[in-house]
Amino acid sequence: xxxxxxxxxxxxxxxxxxxxxxxxxxxxxxxxxxxxxxxxxxxxxxxxxxxxxxxxxxxxxxxxxxxxxxxxxxxxxxxxxxxxxxxxxxxxxxxxxxxxxxxxxxxxxxxxxxxxxxxxxxxxxxxxxxxxxxxxxxxxxxxxxxxxxxxxxxxxxxxxxxxxxxxxxxxxxxxxxxxxxxxxxxxxxxxxxxxxxxxxxxxxxxxxxxxxxxxxxxxxxxxxxxxxxxxxxxxxxxxxxxxxxxxxxxxxxxxxxxxxxxxxxxxxxxxxxxxxxxxxxxxxxxxxxxxxxxxxxxxxxxxxxxxxxxxxxxxxxxxxxxxxxxxxxxxxxxxxxxxxxxxxxxxxxxxxxxxxxxxxxxxxxxxxxxxxxxxxxxxxxxxxxxxxxxxxxxxxxxxxxxxxxxxxxxxxxxxxxxxxxxxxxxxxxxxxxxxxxxxxxxxxxxxxxxxxxxxxxxxxxxxxxxxxxxxxxxxxxxxxxxxxxxxxxxxxxxxxxxxxxxxxxxxxxxxxxxxxxxxxxxxxxxx
Numbered sequence: 001x002x003x004x005x006x007x008x009x010x011x012x013x014x015x016x017x018x019x020x021x022x023x024x025x026x027x028x029x030x031x032x033x034x035x036x037x038x039x040x041x042x043x044x045x046x047x048x049x050x051x052x053x054x055x056x057x058x059x060x061x062x063x064x065x066x067x068x069x070x071x072x073x074x075x076x077x078x079x080x081x082x083x084x085x086x087x088x089x090x091x092x093x094x095x096x097x098x099x100x101x102x103x104x105x106x107x108x109x110x111x112x113x114x115x116x117x118x119x120x121x122x123x124x125x126x127x128x129x130x131x132x133x134x135x136x137x138x139x140x141x142x143x144x145x146x147x148x149x150x151x152x153x154x155x156x157x158x159x160x161x162x163x164x165x166x167x168x169x170x171x172x173x174x175x176x177x178x179x180x181x182x183x184x185x186x187x188x189x190x191x192x193x194x195x196x197x198x199x200x201x202x203x204x205x206x207x208x209x210x211x212x213x214x215x216x217x218x219x220x221x222x223x224x225x226x227x228x229x230x231x232x233x234x235x236x237x238x239x240x241x242x243x244x245x246x247x248x249x250x251x252x253x254x255x256x257x258x259x260x261x262x263x264x265x266x267x268x269x270x271x272x273x274x275x276x277x278x279x280x281x282x283x284x285x286x287x288x289x290x291x292x293x294x295x296x297x298x299x300x301x302x303x304x305x306x307x308x309x310x311x312x313x314x315x316x317x318x319x320x321x322x323x324x325x326x327x328x329x330x331x332x333x334x335x336x337x338x339x340x341x342x343x344x345x346x347x348x349x350x351x352x353x354x355x356x357x358x359x360x361x362x363x364x365x366x367x368x369x370x371x372x373x374x375x376x377x378x379x380x381x382x383x384x385x386x387x388x389x390x391x392x393x394x395x396x397x398x399x400x401x402x403x404x405x406x407x408x409x410x411x412x413x414x415x416x417x418x419x420x421x422x423x424x425x426x427x428x429x430x431x432x433x434x435x436x437x438x439x440x441x442x443x444x445x446x447x448x449x450x451x452x453x454x455x456x457x458x459x460x461x462x463x464x465x466x467x468x469x470x471x472x473x474x475x476x477x478x479x480x481x482x483x484x485x486x487x488x489x490x491x492x493x494x495x496x497x498x499x500x501x502x503x504x505x506x507x508x509x510x511x512x513x514x515x516x517x518x519x520x521x522x523x524x525x526x527x
Contacts, residue, residue: 037171038096038097038170038172039171039172039175039179039181040168040169040178040179040180040181040185041093041095041168041169041170041178042089042177042178042184043064043168044088044089045088045090046063046064046066046085046087047063047085047086047088048063048075048084048085048086049077049085050077050078050083050160051075051076052076052077052079052162053078058076059073059162062075063075063085066085066163066165066166067087067165067166067167068165069165069185071101071164071165071191071229071230071231072164072501073164074162074163074164075163076160076161077151077160077161077162078160079159079160080160081151081152081154082150082152083150083161084149085149085166086118086146086147086148086149087146087148087166087168088118088145089145089168090145091145092116092143092145093143093145093168094142094143094170094171094175095114095139095142095143095147095169095170096138096139096140096169096171097137097138097139097168097169097170098112098135098147098167098168099135099166099167099169099192100134100135100137100149100163100167101134101164101165101274102132102135102162102163102164103162104155104159104162105154105155105156105159105162106133107149107151107152107155107161108128108129108130108131108153108154108155109130109151109152109153110127110130110151110152110153110161111123111125111127111150111152112126112137112147112148113148113150114142114144114146114147114148115145115146115147115148116143116144116145117146118145118146121148122142122144124139124142125139126152128153132305133273134273141171147168149163149166156307165188167188169181187231191230191273204279204280204283205280205283207336207337207338208287208290208291208337209290209338210290210339211290211293211295212295213340213374214295214340214341214373214374216374216394216395216438217491218491220252220295220297220341220440220492220494221249221250221492222250222253222254222492222494223245223252223253223494223495223496223497223498224254224256224299224442224494224496224498225253225255225256225497225498226256226499227277227500228258228274228275229500230274230275230276230277230278230281231277231278231280232501233255233277233281233282233284233285233500234277234280234281234282234285235500237502238284238288238501239288241498241500241501241502242285242289242292242294245294245498246293248520248524249521249524249525250294251293251294251524252295252296252297253294253296253297254299254343254442255286255289255296255298255299256301257276257277257282257298257299257300257301257330258272258275258302258303259276259300259301259302259303259326260272260275260302260303260304260305261302261303261304261305262304262305262306263304264308264313264314265314267318267319269302269319269326275303279333282333286337286338287337290338296339296341297339297340297342297343297376297442297494298333298334298339298341298343299343299442300326300327300330300343300345302326302346309347310346310347310348311347311348311349311350311380311383312350313348315348315351315356317359320359320362323363324363324366327344327366328367328370330342331370331371332370332371334371334373335370335371335372335373339371339373340374341375341395342367342371342373342375343375343376343378343397344363344364344367345377346399347378347380347399349383352383352386352387352388352389353386354388361389361392364392374394374395375394375395376393376395376396376397376440376442377397378397378398378442378443379396379397380398380399380401381398381400381401381457384396384426384429390437391435393437395437395438395440396438396439396440397440397442398426398440398441399444399457400444400493401443401445401455402418402456403454403455404454404456404479405418405453407451407453408451408454409450409451409469409472410453410472412478415475415476415479416483418453418479419484420483422483423484423487426487426489427489430489437489438490438491439489439491440492440493441492441493441494442494443494443496444456444494444496445496445497445509446472446473446476446477446516447508448468448469448470448472448507448509448514448516449467449469449472449473450469450472451472452469452472452473453476456476468506470515473511473514474514477511477516477520478523481523495511496509497510498510498511
């Protein structure tokens with residue numbers, strides 16, 4: 001009897017061991033995690049199903065961008081279902097973890113598959129209901145030469161899928177020729193760990209002196225300096241771009257900062273791992289501009305992860321509390337680094353209604369308590385007349401994307417006439433409200449495509465079917481300057497936009513190397 005009991009106990013233990021082993025072999029998904037003694041698996045080749053062919057805002061057709069350690073380069077697929085990207089290690093390796101940095105065009109549902117021969121594919125995971133950002137996925141170690149992400153459902157059916165980086169990891173003792181990520185891409189390892197390695201942890205730069213306070217009657221010769229990259233403002237390419245801008249006569253730089261909220265109803269606003277510049281990079285750009293004798297406007301933005309416009313954000317007391325905290329952080333930084341102009345908001349149309357007046361007055365009071373420079377609000381082109389804060393600010397700021405004509409190919413004279421109408425409307429409004437304030441266009445810009453004058457605020461919906469038209473972009477810029485320079489209240493503009501490093505953007509807003517850049521340079525000499 002005793003022997004029978006021992007046999008039964010042995011069988012139960014054996015079954016338990018088998019069950020546990022099966023459990024360990026099954027894939028395990030976790031949002032965050034780490035594998036002890038893990039190494040980054042070097043990739044030899046990347047293949048993809050397709051490329052984004054849109055001739056603007058699309059990355060260069062280089063699939064290896066997802067393995068270059070740079071969160072400013074990416075792969076983006078065509079706009080059809082079932083797109084995939086595949087990494088080839090060149091030889092079988094043992095994989096236990098992957099990390100995917102999704103761009104805004106992420107896959108809501110996707111499969112992860114592996115193969116030894118690129119013919120027989122084995123499913124690892126099938127994920128559903130994902131929300132983009134960074135996916136860190138761990139699973140039981142497995143051997144494969146190829147690993148593939150297969151998109152099943154896209155966040156936006158009108159987009160493809162797009163990745164900044166696709167990293168693979170495995171146990172060190174099973175991948176003897178590979179090294180930890182910190183040895184290969186140190187800065188990327190920092191961002192994953194939330195820590196800084198000694199190699200890339202420079203102390204914050206000392207503040208550089210301002211070229212001087214911003215006078216109310218000073219004409220602001222500016223460009224909007226836009227980066228959706230954590231470190232881009234701190235790299236050498238950004239320094240070179242600022243030097244280029246100084247060379248063509250730009251003397252004011254509007255540096256954009258993006259924080260995010262999940263939905264328009266959300267009350268939490270936070271920095272974004274990919275899109276928000278880190279303080280070191282931001283400070284470097286401010287200092288570089290000051291060293292060149294250029295003055296700086298710091299321009300915080302709030303974007304919505306659903307893709308909805310910030311003007312649709314639904315405010316509340318809690319939202320204003322979160323927003324004020326966000327602003328105060330950068331107002332303090334702006335004060336410490338001698339920034340001359342601070343924008344307290346950008347196109348927050350629903351928040352500037354009369355019912356929220358007292359909240360805005362509190363925001364302005366708090367910002368002024370920590371920031372000694374000039375203040376402005378950046379109102380949307382159809383919002384500026386309803387904002388009741390101008391008497392508490394130093395400048396009236398307008399993001400001046402006024403529609404001009406209903407024609408795809410208007411004559412330059414028609415564009416000038418349209419801008420004269422807009423300028424006269426601003427002039428009449430200032431007189432009616434008895435507002436003796438300088439007006440600055442904190443954003444103004446046009447795509448270099450046919451019809452950009454009709455809806456300047458909009459990236460044209462089907463750019464691959466549009467025609468490049470640098471002349472219309474240049475004519476719109478000059479029409480604005482011809483019409484507005486007649487008015488004493490017009491005290492400058494920030495042209496939308498320049499990137500810290502060049503982008504593939506033949507139809508986009510940036511005028512780097514286009515006809516409009518020469519128009520801008522010529523006018524900056526006159527103004």
